[in-house]
Amino acid sequence: MSGQEPAEVENWRVFRATGAAPRGTPPRLPPVPPWRRFRGGPPQPPAPEDEESATRRLGQVDAVPQLDSESTDIVNAALLLRRPLLVTGSPGVGKSTLAYLMARELGLGRVLEWNIVSRTALRDGLYAHDALGRAQAIAAWRAGLSANDATAPGAATGSGAPAVPAPAIGDFITLGPLGTALLPYERPRVLLVDELDKSDIDLPNDLLHVLENGSYEIPELVRDTQDEARVHAGDPGTYALVRQGRVECREFPVVVITSNGEREFPAAFRRRCLPLAMRAPTREQLLAIVESHLRTRPPDAETLVDLFVQRVDAGGMHSLDQLLNAVQLTSAGTFRADEGGRKLLELLLRDLAKGR
Template identity: 75%
Template sequence: MSAHENGTGRDADARPQTPSDWRVFRATGVPAEDRAVLPEAPPWRRFHGSPAQPCAPDDEQAATRRLGQLDATPQLGPEEIDTVNAALLLRRPLLITGAPGVGKSTLAYLIARELGLGRVLEWNIVSRTTLRDGLYAHDAIGRAQAIAAWRAAALRTDPSAPDDPAYAGQGEHQLPPPLGEFVTLGPLGTALLPYDRPRLLLIDELDKSDIDLPNDLLHVLENGNYEIPELVRDATGSAEVHTADPGGHAVVSGGRVECREFPVVVITSNGEREFPAAFRRRCLPLEMRTPSKEQLLAMVEGHLRSRPEAAEDLVDLFVQRVNAGGTHSLDQLLNAVQLTTAGGFQADGDGRKLVESLLRDLAKGR
């Protein structure tokens, strides 16, 4: 998925905001002065995890790479905006389908920036991905090596020390390495920590997964919790583990994690296969369409901080090729505009061939 995809849909004006409007998401990507107040969850989607986690960190660099500098222009049409708001209100995953490169994954960044949800947690799916990959990883080999080193150090300090990981000795230097140091929560596992404000989880290209993964997700998406068996069996009762955020840590009690606010889950699919009915009924569907000419020009201006003279002609060419049935990515358009505005580049002759190559039909495999 391109790093420059821009979440866009049908060209339409945003719905007017009124004091009684139920919508909190406007699809502009522009954050409010104060963090948006999210609607209260339905009674059947309320959770009570603890202990409460601090607010998620921001990653404005990643958001800017995806979105550029946005203004108040809506990036989606009214129907798409309503679908996103319904998912927010009902605390249900958003299942986004559409052609590759149309901006599905970037919608997650649009929502996170506008609602002030912090850094997006990305879970990129491949054919070998399992549910546990998303929840947590336990470095059993690293722990075994650390315990062996601890035992050796303990014996050097006290030759009579028993050869047992439970032995704590008398000095702090003799304590065995804690189990939590070798447990790292994945993107899904981190998103389900008990935050007072929901995290945004992007599950990208779920249709590339093994056939069992969507069904394996059902329990977690329905119940908002999971267990880490290694920590359940640990006698200490609680453990400080690593999270999917850089340098992040969290305390897990009794080996069980439960959210306080169900995360905003954005699932993307290129439509390579159908999902089970039990999975689909837990999601709200949203089909992403190719952006209009005006939205594409706004996207170019947002990324390049200007609207080059050649941009409109390239957008026209891009739209023409998409309407002809080709498969094209928004990243191709940005690359073509960037190249043609480079100093000294000539967009005729060999230069024209290069532009044609950048805007080629991706479905043809060349």
């Protein structure tokens, strides 16, 4: 023993899966692994808050964990290693809700959502260039110059350059959810890539370079003569400064990729992600979810939760939304669980695997 007190070891588990917003300073994430350090700039302002969307997804949560300890450790490992989470599970089990749970609990602001369909390409997530709008704006600018008398005051500067500058290309570029998440924020953004298994077969492979390098280029800006461009970011009313057409993160975003298991992903893609198989919530977790959304425990809540759990255990496909709808219906003041009421409940709690 050297006689020196050992330094206090920080707990690497910063996520508790309660979804409770931090009081005061948000929790500090574990140090970045050397191989996941990025040096993007200039720094972006902090992410905007969106408590309204978080409340719709999570309700007013309490201290009840919404994941089991093994799943919580997987999430914490992804945070420590700065790697995406590949979340699988049956529809309606709460895969996409995990992104909101992490964003609220870690104080990371508004969740960026990228909803995938069969036609989605990588560029859709990175940025969009309104080439037609830019062409129209330039034509209108030129027409305005032609309409002005060249000798009119303010029509031209002494050097012959137009007093009104041409429309900047950055005004016609809008970053997508992935492109915004990779901006150089001081604290990571949360990106939800929802239902990647619905994508074209090439999209997971196209994501590999971006997920590995934490950067991308905008060719329209690379070719532009200006070194800097001010572009629209993915959050409403926000902008970002892009230098030499290249975007690189400072903190790799918290990426939650969901899949309903409709197809397998390439091994090269899977090795860059940490897999998380979402299990159905327990009875206690379901009751906590009901209370967080309704802010009370209605009289019939436990009966409906027991029925819901029974049907899930029997192999049926059921969504948390169905349970919340059923509890809300039975909480209505004039609702009666008579023959008509029971039919309504059966309709709400029907097995989604049966297609009706």
